[in-house]
Amino acid sequence: MRINDPVVIAELMKCHEVYEKALIANDTGVLDAFFWDSPHAVRFGVMENLHGADEIRAFRRGRPKINLDREIRRLDIMSFGDSAGIVNLEYMRPWNGVEQHGRQTQFWFRFEEGWKIVSAHVSLPLEQARQGSADAGYLKAASDEIGLKIAPEYYADVNGDLNRLAGVAGFLMQFPLPQDVEPAPVFHP
Amino acid sequence: MSLECGDGGVAGISAAIRSGAVTALEVAEEALDRIRTTDGEINCFTAVLAGRARAEAAEVDRKISNGEDPGILAGVPFAAKNLFDIRGIPTLAGSILRAHAPPAERDAAAIAALSKAGAVLVGALNMDEFAYGFTTENSHYGATHNPHDLTRVAGGSSGGSAAAVAAGMLPLTLGSDTNGSIRVPASFCGVFGLKPTYGRISRRGAFLFASSLDHVGPFARSAEDLAAVYDVLQGPDPEDPVCTSRPAEPCLPLLRTGVDGLRIAAAGGFFADPGAIQANEAVAAVARALKTEQVIELPEVARARVAAYVITASEGGLHHLPALRAQADKYDPNTRSRFLAGTLVPAAWVNFAQRFRSWYREQMREVFQQVDVILAPATPCPAIGIGQSTITVNGVEVPARANIGVFTQPISFVGLPVVTVPVHSPGRLPIGVQLIGAPYQESKLLRVAWELQTAGVVSAPIAELAGSLR
Numbered sequence: 001m002r003i004n005d006p007v008v009i010a011e012l013m014k015c016h017e018v019y020e021k022a023l024i025a026n027d028t029g030v031l032d033a034f035f036w037d038s039p040h041a042v043r044f045g046v047m048e049n050l051h052g053a054d055e056i057r058a059f060r061r062g063r064p065k066i067n068l069d070r071e072i073r074r075l076d077i078m079s080f081g082d083s084a085g086i087v088n089l090e091y092m093r094p095w096n097g098v099e100q101h102g103r104q105t106q107f108w109f110r111f112e113e114g115w116k117i118v119s120a121h122v123s124l125p126l127e128q129a130r131q132g133s134a135d136a137g138y139l140k141a142a143s144d145e146i147g148l149k150i151a152p153e154y155y156a157d158v159n160g161d162l163n164r165l166a167g168v169a170g171f172l173m174q175f176p177l178p179q180d181v182e183p184a185p186v187f188h189p
Numbered sequence: 190m191s192l193e194c195g196d197g198g199v200a201g202i203s204a205a206i207r208s209g210a211v212t213a214l215e216v217a218e219e220a221l222d223r224i225r226t227t228d229g230e231i232n233c234f235t236a237v238l239a240g241r242a243r244a245e246a247a248e249v250d251r252k253i254s255n256g257e258d259p260g261i262l263a264g265v266p267f268a269a270k271n272l273f274d275i276r277g278i279p280t281l282a283g284s285i286l287r288a289h290a291p292p293a294e295r296d297a298a299a300i301a302a303l304s305k306a307g308a309v310l311v312g313a314l315n316m317d318e319f320a321y322g323f324t325t326e327n328s329h330y331g332a333t334h335n336p337h338d339l340t341r342v343a344g345g346s347s348g349g350s351a352a353a354v355a356a357g358m359l360p361l362t363l364g365s366d367t368n369g370s371i372r373v374p375a376s377f378c379g380v381f382g383l384k385p386t387y388g389r390i391s392r393r394g395a396f397l398f399a400s401s402l403d404h405v406g407p408f409a410r411s412a413e414d415l416a417a418v419y420d421v422l423q424g425p426d427p428e429d430p431v432c433t434s435r436p437a438e439p440c441l442p443l444l445r446t447g448v449d450g451l452r453i454a455a456a457g458g459f460f461a462d463p464g465a466i467q468a469n470e471a472v473a474a475v476a477r478a479l480k481t482e483q484v485i486e487l488p489e490v491a492r493a494r495v496a497a498y499v500i501t502a503s504e505g506g507l508h509h510l511p512a513l514r515a516q517a518d519k520y521d522p523n524t525r526s527r528f529l530a531g532t533l534v535p536a537a538w539v540n541f542a543q544r545f546r547s548w549y550r551e552q553m554r555e556v557f558q559q560v561d562v563i564l565a566p567a568t569p570c571p572a573i574g575i576g577q578s579t580i581t582v583n584g585v586e587v588p589a590r591a592n593i594g595v596f597t598q599p600i601s602f603v604g605l606p607v608v609t610v611p612v613h614s615p616g617r618l619p620i621g622v623q624l625i626g627a628p629y630q631e632s633k634l635l636r637v638a639w640e641l642q643t644a645g646v647v648s649a650p651i652a653e654l655a656g657s658l659r
Contacts, residue, residue, distance in 0.1 A: 143533060154525065154526055161527050161529075168499070172538070175489065178548070189388070189628040
């Protein structure tokens, strides 16, 4: 068995490039075609655990098309024989004004119809992951209190929106508003 | 539109019908034809009500032949954003969740008022889901395309309403505006739009988004059309809890009285973003025509915008809480996470934002001691591309969806009336300028709009659609 056969590495590099382009454009057709269409396929995202091709597809369809751009800092591709390979990369992506340093691992296998990702894992370093989980903590606790069950595949986007709101609400509440100003329950302009 | 109807506007059509030069039924058929041949590629309509339109038009014709008064809007065809109740069909509010809602039992107040004045309803118009967006890129009902460039958005959330007027399908439509949803599409589609004073036009029968900030209002192609329609729409309605009891103050009689004595200034600072080149040029052209060089600074505008955002998120989210509990998966991916996040907004933020609103209203009252009309851009740029996700504001690339309303949000926040006037220049897409007034001073804004229109600085020409569409 040859490890890192240049021909196989070149094939995987080409697959990676096409996949990355589709990821940034959120071209779900291309992304779906690259993932193993099987209930055994797995994708662990930063906020979501997806089991099977159906869950992976559903997540992609629900994802907003903004802010998917990322800069790849380091890329390592390995191959084992002519039908197994791993693509590891580190990326930078701004999210809610904070630069995220993320990691991604994909296991690729060559089927008769071509190379497919059978398993993938995306994560953030511990400090950022803690921050994310603390946010999800508020989301879970607050939504429980009002009897709203939010599906985990929406956590990342809802947290993003909550973080944006928190950012601007902080700016709003720095304003030295006189204590005696009341809200206008019925508002006459 | 028939030659008998002049420029095909509200005034021209109703005059031609009342004079007997053309029948209301002929005008209705012509509008239905135009919709059939042009809407395929623009996608304004979610329902075309041909039967109702013909019946209402026939009734107008019957009144005329009997010598009865058919109303000031006799036979004027119009349509409404699909968040207005229309008797007999479900009120979609841009959502598939409501596709099987029970049909509305009666027309929304604004539709009823126009019908009573003789106007003829021909359909319901596309919008961002539940009005939460500035682009009318609706995942369920498709994007509405800008008639001036089909690759671009019409603006939102009342995108179908603005595009139907810009494409010459109709001379009059109804929309709603919470943070800019009349003014943004009016700017992108190059038509006139009126967001009245908060509470001046009844919202009864309109599917609300964020009640503290919701307004309804018309789109048209001229100042005189807006004035005629506004006079029909304005006035008290005990069925809308925020509708003012203040009697109607007709604007049409004062429309041509000029602008002498009006103190007019352009908004500076926040509203004069050096990067918003075409927007600044449009404001400068309007200011020049009005012979004003005065610039006025509005206080704490950035916070006003944020406070509107917080109130919208919270009221919008909570309005949808029962539906989100049951069917969050049925929401448009473009709105879902924002509605969900809105349900979780802490009361501390919302209460502060509402109190800040009272404070900011006082500041604006003082500003209007010094001026009568404030000029500001309606949008930071002309229509963006369909699918375009970012725009540049103050030199920073920001998400388009949330930021197109940067100049409209701080104004509707305290319910000030605004007429958006369209500035067209050769080889470029149109862009709108906001004429902002003190509460209940719509008349002054319409007078300024008329003056600008007469000077040729603002206009709403029907878009030249590609030959294949005709």
